[in-house]
Amino acid sequence: MSADPGPAATPRHPVADLLLAAWRGPRPPVDGSWRRVPTWRAGVHAVVSVTGRAVVTAPDDVTDAELEALGVDGWGHAHDPRVMTRLAGRDGWVDVLDAVLVAPGTGEPDPRVVPRPDLRDHPRVRHALPIRGDVRVHGLEADDDTVLTLATGLGGLTEMSLEVAARHRGTGLGTTLARAARGLVASGEPVVACVSPGNVPSLRALLRAGFEPVGSVQVYLPRR
Numbered sequence: 329m330s331a332d333p334g335p336a337a338t339p340r341h342p343v344a345d346l347l348l349a350a351w352r353g354p355r356p357p358v359d360g361s362w363r364r365v366p367t368w369r370a371g372v373h374a375v376v377s378v379t380g381r382a383v384v385t386a387p388d389d390v391t392d393a394e395l396e397a398l399g400v401d402g403w404g405h406a407h408d409p410r411v412m413t414r415l416a417g418r419d420g421w422v423d424v425l426d427a428v429l430v431a432p433g434t435g436e437p438d439p440r441v442v443p444r445p446d447l448r449d450h451p452r453v454r455h456a457l458p459i460r461g462d463v464r465v466h467g468l469e470a471d472d473d474t475v476l477t478l479a480t481g482l483g484g485l486t487e488m489s490l491e492v493a494a495r496h497r498g499t500g501l502g503t504t505l506a507r508a509a510r511g512l513v514a515s516g517e518p519v520v521a522c523v524s525p526g527n528v529p530s531l532r533a534l535l536r537a538g539f540e541p542v543g544s545v546q547v548y549l550p551r552r
Contacts, residue, residue: 341368343376343383343483348518350378350542351430357381360402364392368484372459373415373550375406376428376482378543382406386415387550407546419551423459426522426546427531428482429539431506433513441466441476441508450475452491459547460487466512471496476505478512482545486513487520490530502533510538 340348342365349356358380365383367373373385381402384395398414399405412422444467447453452475456463460479467475473493481487488509492502506521513519521539523530 341365341483343368343374343385344485345483346376346378346381346383347428347430347483347485347520347542351518351540355379358402362395362400362402362406364395368482369459369461369480371549372547374482374545374547375412375415376543376545377402377404377406384415387417390415407544412546412548415550416548417550421549421551423547424524425544427525427541428543428545429521429523429534429541431510431519431521431534431537431539433486433515433517433519434507434510435513435515436511438504438508438511440468441505441512442469444468444475447472447475450491452489453477456481456489458549466508474501474505476509478509482520482522482547485518485520487522489521490533497529500533502530503536506534506537506539 360380362382362384365385367385376383384406398411399408400411407425416422444465447465447467453465456477456479460481463477463479465475465477471493474496476490478486478488490505510519521534522545523534
C-alpha cells in the first residue's frame, strides 16, 4: 500500500513566481518579453516588471494587440502612462509606480509591535483594504499615528506596509517596523514591500531591515 501523499500544494500565482525568481532564482531570461496573466484578486490588476521581463493583468476589453501597439515590453515600457491609462480606463484608479522589495520572514515577533485593529480607519489601512486581502493591523501601544499592515497582497504573497508618525521620523522606527513585519511571518516565507522610489526614508528603512529590490509594480483598479 502506498503512503498518502497528503494535499497538493496550492500553486503560486505567476506574479509571485516572477518576483520570487527575480529574488532567489532561477532568474527569468532577460529577453524583453512580456505576457498576460490572470488576476490574483478579483477586480485588482497590475503591471509588474523585473529585469528584462514583465507581466500584465488586463481587463477583457483590452487586447494583446492593443498593448503591443502601445509598446508594452519587458524593458520598462509596460509602465508607460499611455498603457496604464488604456488599462484602467478613463475613470479608473492607478496607483503610483512602486519598487518591489522582498525579504524572508524571521518568525521572531517584536513585542513592541502589537495588534491594533482599532486603527483600521488610518489612511495607510484604508489604502490597503481595496487592493489587498486579510488586512491585519499592528502598531505601538501608545501611538495612534504609527501603523504596520500585513495582508495578502501582490501575487497572493504576504505584503506589508508601514507609516511612521511625523514626530518619530528620523528615529529609526521605520526600520524597526519593517523588521517587525518580517518577525510576524514564518521563518523563510517571503514578505513583499512596495515603496515609491521617491520615498527615500521608507526605501532606506526597508533596505536596512533586510529587504532586497526585485522589480516594479503599478496596481490599478479599472472602471468599466
